Structure formats: structure tokens, C-alpha cells
Amino acid sequence: MQVAHPDDGTAAAVRRGFAYASRGIAWLDNAATTQRPECVIAAMDDFLRHHNANVRRGVHRLAAEATAAYEGARAEVARFVGAGAAEEIVFTPGATAAIHLAVEGLVRPSLRPGDEVWVTLAEHHSNFLPWARAARETGAAFRVLPLRPDGRADLDAFRALATPGRARWLAATWVSNATGAANDPAALAEAAHGVGARLLLDASQGIAHAPLRVAGAGCDFAVFSAHKMYGPTGTGVLWGRRECLGAMQPVILGGEMVDRVEADGRAAWTDIPWRFEAGTPNAAGAVGLAAAIRWIGALPPGAGDHVRALAAAARRALAAIPGVTLRSAPDAASIVSFTLDGVHPHDVAQALDERGVAVRAGWLCAEPLLRTVVGGPVVRASFAPCNTAAEVAALADGVRAAKEAFAP
Ligand SMILES: Cc1ncc(COP(=O)(O)O)c(C=O)c1O
Known part of the structure; x- marks a missing residue:
């Protein structure tokens, strides 16, 4: 045919x-996962063969090389999404983990009974269930925004139904993984801010196909996974506005996310974003994501x-x-x-x-x-x-x- x-x-x-x-x-x-081009596999292979070390903790040369590669990848991601600074990029195991970090680290601790959290009907379970649980367990209202006939979020309904001052968050996908309907991130942000809420944008299904300027669009958080944009599994990104990251609590505690730990258990967190990356990070994954970004940039x-x-x-x-x-x-x-x-x-x-x-x-x-x-x-x-x-x-x-x- x-x-x-x-x-x-x-x-x-x-x-x-x-x-x-x-x-x-x-x-x-x-849309489930992209295949990886050879250049992504080669970049990860080179890192693992020649530059492997635990990042941000060793003083030897391999640690320095691995750290430079990891932090270089962070800077490439920041440029790719139009972040204000590399420090606004938190590496996570994926979009799902990134949403959990934002919800558990910032949203849930600040929710009060009577507050509203909004998600759209088009959300992937990853951007639906964490919000529902946080609302349920804090006494906030979990509100689901209907869609227009074209599958996009009905922002007129949001403006009519969301309570100014009580609506705290709008969690919305950029592109629906089920229908492909695409919301305009800037319009989502404008609607959220119009009622005093903040926007978490799930960019998982858009990021491989169109440029995203997270700060320019007015997002407060944005998340995506490397494996849906020709990078490896096990690596994702939480981008956050500086004030959101500054107010967010670490959810996972452990190695290399502290400046100081006392014998009585008191601790002082280190700077953003490293305080959100406890434990040994997936440095090879970050290197692979950076290679995928370069590959996307070189597409015809x-x-x-x-x-x-x-x-x-x-x-x-x-x-x-x-x-x-x-x-x-x-x-x-x-x-x-x-x-x-x-x-x-x-x-x-x-x-x-x-x-x-x-x-x-x-x-x-x-x-x-x-x-x-x-x-x-x-x-x-x-x-x-x-x-x-x-x-x-x-x-x-x-x-x-x-x-x-x-x-x-
Ligand atoms: C729109 C959307 N959000 C979030 C996710 C979750 O991504 P991950 O499984 O990589 O964490 C997916 C995966 O299919 C998705 O399509």
C-alpha cells in the first residue's frame, strides 16, 4: 500500500x-521509550570505560573527570530547556521520581485543609496519583480539570472553577501520552498564576519533539525522562524555579547532600541542587542524556x-x-x-x-x-x-x- x-x-x-x-x-x-542512537551509547561507553568514578566526592583525577562530565551534562540540560542556571536542574531516576520529589518535598508539606490541587484529566498516572495522595492525606481538595473537545486542558473551566488563593498547584502535561493533544505551557502557567497557583509541567511527551523554554514559559517546575528523548533509562530531570527549589525539602537523605552532620543527628543540607541528589548519582545516565541532547540538536x-x-x-x-x-x-x-x-x-x-x-x-x-x-x-x-x-x-x-x- x-x-x-x-x-x-x-x-x-x-x-x-x-x-x-x-x-x-x-x-x-x-512514546513508551525511544531507541538510543549509537552516539548516546558511545558516550556512555566512553564514560564507563575511561572516566568512571563516584562524582563529587573523590580527589583523584578520575573523580575530577567524572564530576566534570556530570556537571557538564547538567549545564547542557539547563541550556536545552532554557533554565536560568545549571543549579536549577536536579537529576532524578526519571519523570516519575521527579514529580515525587516536587510533591513530597514542597507541595505536601505546605498543603492545608481547604487548599486545592488541580491536575488535568489527561495526566499519566505518574502526574496524577502523587497529587491525589498528597491532597487526601493533608485535607486538601483534589480537583480534576476537564478537557476541551480537542483534548487540551480546559483553561476557561480552570479559571471559572479554581478558587483564587486556595488553588495552590496545577499539574499538567504538555503533550498527552494517550491522545497527543498538546497544551501550550505558557497558557497553562498564565492560568495557574492567574489564581495564585503554581504550575508543574510534565514535559515527558513533548521534550523530544519541540523546544521547551521552561523559565520563559513561566513554569514553576518541569519534569521529563531521558529515555523518551533518545537517552538512557534511569535518568530524569526536575527543573525548578530557584524559589521553588529553595523552599523544597530533600526527600531522600544520605551521602553528599549535606554540609555537616552531627553525632546527635542534626544536619545542614548542602546547596541546591545537590541536596536533592543523595547517594551515588547515575553519572553515566547524565552523560547519555547530554549526548541525546546534542543528537537532537543535530537532527536535520x-x-x-x-x-x-x-x-x-x-x-x-x-x-x-x-x-x-x-x-x-x-x-x-x-x-x-x-x-x-x-x-x-x-x-x-x-x-x-x-x-x-x-x-x-x-x-x-x-x-x-x-x-x-x-x-x-x-x-x-x-x-x-x-x-x-x-x-x-x-x-x-x-x-x-x-x-x-x-x-x-
Ligand atoms: C506523560 C508522561 N508522564 C510521565 C511518564 C513517566 O515517565 P517515567 O516512567 O520515565 O518516569 C510518562 C511515561 O510514559 C509519560 O508518558
Whole structure:
């Protein structure tokens, strides 16, 4: 099947950097985790082979090299997201851990009965459950912001429903992992600040696809994971405004996050951000994230258009199959989710896997949204610059095969 699409020169150039491509797998599960280009693996390999040491504690030369690489990575992340300073970047094990640090370290200790915390209906469980628990256990109200018909957060509803002075936080995703609907971070921040609340932006699904200027947009916190932007698993980022980080308490205590510890247990925390990075940090992961940032920066200029064209082609090809219902936003840049009448999404995914096409199927850790809007699980294809029009065609062929095999 021929899919109308601009030429695949972008994909061909980008694919050369990915070992998995030689296996003939169509990796359309980029929203779950991206594959890693060779340059990311090489940077981590070089660090682990030649510069490995525990960072920020040794006085020998390897410790100095490892620390320089780790702190250099922090500076690269800061530049990449438009942070005011490298010290505003806290390395965490991932987006989930970053949200927990913000919620447990700053939000929960300051919540009082009668306060409101707001999340949108589109949040991944990672940006939903920690807020619900913090509200429940402090007597604050947990409020879920409805979405507009286009899948974006309904900020008019927020302005109408949030109580000025009582609404303390808005936790909102930049891009929905289930529908691909994209909120405008600056509009979220403006709405939150308009009622005296602060914004935590979950940038996990946007960061690989579009530039983010966290400070310029007016965010107070932003989080993301390296593995969704061509970096390694086990590394993530909490960016925080200086005053937020300054007021935040460390949640994990231990090595290298103190200036002084007394025998009676009293301690003085060290500076931001290191007071939030107790224990031996994942330095190789930070190095890999920095390499991924350089790789994203070196993508061909047409890479973003290429991804959008693939998503549009997938929507057209899938919509042409009787029984398919698209569940993602019509303008989603990289995510296409759908259901097939009478066929469980897991069966669709299984049929696709038999053809070498990897997609995600299920509730996508976004049950509040899928239960409310779709009423069940979905299949999700998600695209990256290394994908091709041929892979879109394979996706559509596989869905037709699933229909023949499973549809009643
Ligand atoms: C929108 C969104 N937020 C948060 C997460 C959690 O990321 P991680 O599992 O890397 O902590 C995900 C992962 O799928 C996501 O899609």
C-alpha cells in the first residue's frame, strides 16, 4: 500500500545511527521509550570505560573527570530547556521520581485543609496519583480539570472553577501520552498564576519533539525522562524555579547532600541542587542524556515535519479501515491512538508484532482519561524521525490483518 508522504530522506539519514533498525523492526513505540542512537551509547561507553568514578566526592583525577562530565551534562540540560542556571536542574531516576520529589518535598508539606490541587484529566498516572495522595492525606481538595473537545486542558473551566488563593498547584502535561493533544505551557502557567497557583509541567511527551523554554514559559517546575528523548533509562530531570527549589525539602537523605552532620543527628543540607541528589548519582545516565541532547540538536531541519507527516499519514491510513476509530487528537504531532471494533487492543498489537511492528496497547497509564473519554484501552503508534512511510504502511496492513483474524 502506498502512503502519500514526503520522501524518506530524513528517516534514512537518521536511521543510520540506530542499531535496532538492522533487525527490521518498525519501532512505533517511541512514546513508551525511544531507541538510543549509537552516539548516546558511545558516550556512555566512553564514560564507563575511561572516566568512571563516584562524582563529587573523590580527589583523584578520575573523580575530577567524572564530576566534570556530570556537571557538564547538567549545564547542557539547563541550556536545552532554557533554565536560568545549571543549579536549577536536579537529576532524578526519571519523570516519575521527579514529580515525587516536587510533591513530597514542597507541595505536601505546605498543603492545608481547604487548599486545592488541580491536575488535568489527561495526566499519566505518574502526574496524577502523587497529587491525589498528597491532597487526601493533608485535607486538601483534589480537583480534576476537564478537557476541551480537542483534548487540551480546559483553561476557561480552570479559571471559572479554581478558587483564587486556595488553588495552590496545577499539574499538567504538555503533550498527552494517550491522545497527543498538546497544551501550550505558557497558557497553562498564565492560568495557574492567574489564581495564585503554581504550575508543574510534565514535559515527558513533548521534550523530544519541540523546544521547551521552561523559565520563559513561566513554569514553576518541569519534569521529563531521558529515555523518551533518545537517552538512557534511569535518568530524569526536575527543573525548578530557584524559589521553588529553595523552599523544597530533600526527600531522600544520605551521602553528599549535606554540609555537616552531627553525632546527635542534626544536619545542614548542602546547596541546591545537590541536596536533592543523595547517594551515588547515575553519572553515566547524565552523560547519555547530554549526548541525546546534542543528537537532537543535530537532527536535520525537516525532522519535526517528517514526524508530523508520518502521524498524519497514519491517521489517514487507519481512518480508511472500516471499524477503526481514531482516539488521538487530529493534529497530534507524533501520537496516533485508535481502537478497532470488536478486537481487543492487545490482539491488534499481537498481530502487528507478528509483522515486526511494535506499538503499545492498553490503558497507557492514563486510565482516568481513557475511562472517561474512550471507555476502554487503545492501540497507540508513536513516531520519531527514524520512522518511515513504509512503516506506516506496515501498521495499516497489520491492522487489516488483525481485523481479518479477530473481528467478529
Ligand atoms: C506523560 C508522561 N508522564 C510521565 C511518564 C513517566 O515517565 P517515567 O516512567 O520515565 O518516569 C510518562 C511515561 O510514559 C509519560 O508518558
